Amino acid sequence: GIQVEQSPPDLILQEGANSTLRCNFSDSVNNLQWFHQNPWGQLINLFYIPSGTKQNGRLSATTVATERYSLLYISSSQTTDSGVYFCAPESYNTDKLIFGTGTRLQVFP
């Protein structure tokens, strides 16, 4: 099945810093979602991005499906950005979301 790798596994930032999170996947995908899981477990959709670039406030995402990767950019990070970021490509063969192991982000004031 499709393999999903996220990097870095852990990231510590000071408030105001920028960061780039990467998601590599091993096979063709129908789409890709980015999620943020807050410390209480809630998964929030950030982006639905099968290809191209999207922006939402301080966050933006780019997926290059032909090269099998996606990037999530966080600018001017805030303490509320802390949590775990997951990418989840949808397998072309099975239509299932396959989750990576996530990037754990901690933003300190």
Added chain:
Amino acid sequence: ETGVTQTPRHLVMGMTNKKSLKCEQHLGHNAMYWYKQSAKKPLELMFVYSLEERVENNSVPSRFSPECPNSSHLFLHLHTLQPEDSALYLCASSQDFRRKNIQYFGAGTRLSVL
């Protein structure tokens, strides 16, 4: 608020207990999902229902029994669980169980099996 509500938020049970997890979605979606999230592991898909019919069962032990009485409600019945079943159980829904669907998640039930 994602439109998907899970209860209870926390559950502690003994190995001989029987309990149920509940999920309700207010989004008018046709597909609902159960996922398991264990520490340090990716989310694992357990079950998928589409229009109240189970379309996916990912080799889940029979001590987990799902039920979908209608497209808005999904249950996970638990009995004779093991300590390794302790995890965060997440429910999700999407418009359809087909490709290119956005999934929306509930806040999860954190289960501890003693």
